[in-house]
Amino acid sequence: MRTLAVIGLGTMGLGIAQTYAAAGFDVLATDAVPAARDSAQARLRDGLRPRVQAGKLTEGAMEALLGRITVVPDPEAMGTASLAIEAIVEKIGVKRGLFAALETVMAPDAVLATNTSSLSVAAMAQGLARPERLLGLHFFNPAPVMKLVELVAHPGTAADALSRARQVTEAAGKTVIACPDRPGFIVNRCARPFYGEALALLEEGRSPAEIDAAMQAAGYRLGPFALIDLVGADINLAATESLATAMDGHPRYHVFDVLRRQVASGDLGRKTGKGFVHPQASAAPPQDAAAIALRIEAALVNEAGWLLSEGGTTAGGIDTALKLGLNFPRGPFDILAARGRAKLRDELHRLAAVAPPHLQGRYSPAPLFREA
Numbered sequence: 001m002r003t004l005a006v007i008g009l010g011t012m013g014l015g016i017a018q019t020y021a022a023a024g025f026d027v028l029a030t031d032a033v034p035a036a037r038d039s040a041q042a043r044l045r046d047g048l049r050p051r052v053q054a055g056k057l058t059e060g061a062m063e064a065l066l067g068r069i070t071v072v073p074d075p076e077a078m079g080t081a082s083l084a085i086e087a088i089v090e091k092i093g094v095k096r097g098l099f100a101a102l103e104t105v106m107a108p109d110a111v112l113a114t115n116t117s118s119l120s121v122a123a124m125a126q127g128l129a130r131p132e133r134l135l136g137l138h139f140f141n142p143a144p145v146m147k148l149v150e151l152v153a154h155p156g157t158a159a160d161a162l163s164r165a166r167q168v169t170e171a172a173g174k175t176v177i178a179c180p181d182r183p184g185f186i187v188n189r190c191a192r193p194f195y196g197e198a199l200a201l202l203e204e205g206r207s208p209a210e211i212d213a214a215m216q217a218a219g220y221r222l223g224p225f226a227l228i229d230l231v232g233a234d235i236n237l238a239a240t241e242s243l244a245t246a247m248d249g250h251p252r253y254h255v256f257d258v259l260r261r262q263v264a265s266g267d268l269g270r271k272t273g274k275g276f277v278h279p280q281a282s283a284a285p286p287q288d289a290a291a292i293a294l295r296i297e298a299a300l301v302n303e304a305g306w307l308l309s310e311g312g313t314t315a316g317g318i319d320t321a322l323k324l325g326l327n328f329p330r331g332p333f334d335i336l337a338a339r340g341r342a343k344l345r346d347e348l349h350r351l352a353a354v355a356p357p358h359l360q361g362r363y364s365p366a367p368l369f370r371e372a
């Protein structure tokens with residue numbers, strides 16, 4: 001696999017093209033919008049320039065990298081690529097149309113990949129002549145920096161396609177974690193309780209600053225509210241709503257009113273200058289900081305336990321994904337080992353006993369808590 005294709009030259013596609021080109025692959029790149037194609041090289045150069053100025057990349061290496069990315073007018077010009085990755089608009093019909101077009105020009109054994117965050121890969125494969133060669137390669141933003149890539153298999157994906165996608169992506173320096181074609185994959189799903197329990201505590205009358213301080217005292221670089229402020233409350237709400245819908249409104253993915261109200265207020269976080277905690281300085285941890293951390297971590301372990309029970313990934317894979325994708329100091333199964341099953345199960349039982357009616361069922365213990 002020497003030549004790869006990237007379709008969609010927005011935030012993610014540009015970063016994905018750069019990632020593979022930096023590792024020596026030739027990349028054919030395109031976008032439906034002419035201005036996006038015409039500006040791609042200049043945007044890549046602008047992104048790389050600070051690294052040259054900082055002495056981390058030579059001028060020659062930058063030019064060589066840019067020289068390996070060829071912008072082409074349309075997918076019809078991508079027939080020589082052995083792997084095509086799409087990072088276009090998040091609409092299943094548009095993505096299906098693109099893959100159908102790629103199938104007609106690419107070699108029969110070429111691999112097709114989607115960078116979707118929220119769509120079902122299996123649903124995307126429907127109607128393809130060779131659905132077994134479609135898989136997910138879910139990069140994180142910014143793609144050249146973030147080490148993690150979730151490799152998503154739908155039930156019909158061929159092992160050979162998975163191993164070839166893994167091989168080139170590992171060659172580009174990424175840590176590739178296998179995961180099932182389930183809503184939110186690993187990171188976007190297992191992160192939910194980190195925010196959700198914090199929002200539940202807020203609705204119970206605790207302050208965002210003290211909840212964040214409790215989690216920082218437990219070793220997290222950023223607390224849940226600082227993380228929401230960093231990414232944007234609107235983005236967090238959209239991700240939460242998408243997962244809640246995909247999970248048929250299960251209370252583990254409850255969309256808290258306090259988050260909706262925050263978005264309605266317009267205080268979205270760093271990008272608007274004000275959020276849940278931004279721009280406040282961090283607070284001192286409250287007296288019950290350890291109890292807050294136990295509650296949030298119990299919910300994190302439980303969600304990871306449910307995902308594990310659905311198959312297609314491993315405990316170690318989930319831990320690595322959360323450490324790389326969210327900068328967590330430890331993964332859910334590290335927490336399980338450190339705190340012990342009994343203590344976490346007791347905490348889930350305690351939470352279930354005091355849960356309000358709309359959260360009944362939220363704390364049902366994952367199968368791993370039922371094992372001897």
Ligand SMILES: NC(=O)c1ccc[n+]([C@@H]2O[C@H](COP(=O)([O-])OP(=O)(O)OC[C@H]3O[C@@H](n4cnc5c(N)ncnc54)[C@H](O)[C@@H]3O)[C@@H](O)[C@H]2O)c1
Pocket residue numbers: 007008009010011012013030031032033036086087088089090094098115116117118138139140141
């Ligand atoms: N932004 C993120 O943090 C992030 C992270 C992981 C995955 N994703 C996923 O990556 C994909 C792209 O997201 P983004 O944030 O880069 O979006 P973006 O809006 O920045 O870029 C999308 C690009 O695709 C182009 N495009 C749209 N339809 C097209 C078509 N039919 N053919 C060719 N080009 C087309 C657009 O012109 C645009 O340049 C989405 O599926 C998204 O869910 C995004």
